[in-house]
Amino acid sequence: MNFKVLVLCTGNSARSILGEMLFNHLGRGRIEAHSAGSKPGGVVNPVALETLAKHGVPFAGARSKSWDEFAVASAPTFDFIFTVCGNAAQETCPVWPGHPATAHWGIPDPAHVEPLAARREAFEDAYQSLKKRVEAFLALPLETMTREESALAARRIHDEAAP
Numbered sequence: 413m414n415f416k417v418l419v420l421c422t423g424n425s426a427r428s429i430l431g432e433m434l435f436n437h438l439g440r441g442r443i444e445a446h447s448a449g450s451k452p453g454g455v456v457n458p459v460a461l462e463t464l465a466k467h468g469v470p471f472a473g474a475r476s477k478s479w480d481e482f483a484v485a486s487a488p489t490f491d492f493i494f495t496v497c498g499n500a501a502q503e504t505c506p507v508w509p510g511h512p513a514t515a516h517w518g519i520p521d522p523a524h525v526e527p528l529a530a531r532r533e534a535f536e537d538a539y540q541s542l543k544k545r546v547e548a549f550l551a552l553p554l555e556t557m558t559r560e561e562s563a564l565a566a567r568r569i570h571d572e573a574a575p
Contacts, residue, residue, distance in 0.1 A: 415491045415554060417445040418512070424449025424476045425457045426523045427496040430464065430539055434546045437469045442550070446488070448479035457523050463535040483508070492562065496542070497521060513559045515566035517545050544573050 417439075419431035428447035435445035456474050464471045481487065490512040496519050519541050522534030548569045554562055 414441065415439075415443050416488045417443055418479075418482060418490045418493045418508075419445060419447040420449065420479060420493060420495045421447070421497040422450050423523070424452040424478075425455060426460045426521065426535070427519050427538055427542070429456050429460050429471075429474050429476070430535075431494060431496055431517075431542050431546070433464050433469050433471050433474065434539075434542055438543075438546055438550055444488070446482065448477050448482055450479055452476040452478050457535075459522070459528075459531055459535045462532070463539050467539065485509075491559075492566070494566070511559075513563035513566065515563055515570060517542070517566075517570045541573065545569050548573065 417432075417435050419428040419435065421428035424447055428449060432445045432447035435443045439445065454476050456476050461471055461474065464474075482490070487509075489510040490508055491510075493508060493512045493514045495514070495516045519538050520534070522531060522538045525531040525534040549566055552562065552565050557565065
């Protein structure tokens with residue numbers, strides 16, 4: 413089965429891009445992931461792409477886009493939606509077709525950390541935090557879990573992975 417995942421953040425330039433690419437890479441065809449933002453900046457943070465490249469994670473097609481693209485009838489129906497920043501978790505989201513399971517995986521924003529060396533370190537921390545959560549989520553028997561069970565498991569993964 414191919415599960416569809418949407419990773420949300422406000423700007424869709426850093427954390428949600430990392431999440432999308434990690435789900436697609438580590439999911440190895442089991443997951444089809446997308447990302448979006450409530451107020452996308454229109455540009456993917458170059459340090460996000462640098463971090464993905466450093467770890468050998470493909471990022472072709474990465475782009476900053478609005479969640480409005482996924483709130484139309486022709487959009488994919490998602491099984492899971494993850495918010496990765498506090499702002500997106502608190503915003504009023506569109507009504508998603510199919511009522512997907514949701515979980516908040518809050519990750520500190522690395523995008524505005526200064527100087528550049530510290531920003532690279534912050535992106536590495538965000539990458540590792542998301543990777544740990546994505547791997548744990550992919551290890552679940554998603555095919556046999558109910559929507560409620562998978563949502564609870566995703567929330568538990570975040571709580572257990574938090575520092």
